[in-house]
Amino acid sequence: MNDKANKCIECTVTQCKNHCESVNYCSLEAIKVGTHEANPTVDQCTDCMSFECKPGQCN
Numbered sequence: 001m002n003d004k005a006n007k008c009i010e011c012t013v014t015q016c017k018n019h020c021e022s023v024n025y026c027s028l029e030a031i032k033v034g035t036h037e038a039n040p041t042v043d044q045c046t047d048c049m050s051f052e053c054k055p056g057q058c059n
């Protein structure tokens with residue numbers, strides 16, 4: 001459980017270790033956003049590079 005919600009970073013990825021479980025915010029001070037596309041055109045092209053899978057959530 002991580003209660004240090006950063007109100008500047010809204011996030012709904014509850015599978016991430018850095019997510020504040022009780023509220024939809026990230027607990028990190030800052031995150032890095034990137035892309036897996038050569039020419040990103042829509043939001044689905046972007047990724048949170050600070051994502052870390054929550055223990056028990058990943059194989």
Ligand code: SF4
Pocket residue numbers: 009010011012013016017018019020025026027028031048049050051052
């Ligand atoms: S690290 Fe990224 S995916 Fe994880 S809670 Fe923070 S903003 Fe969401």
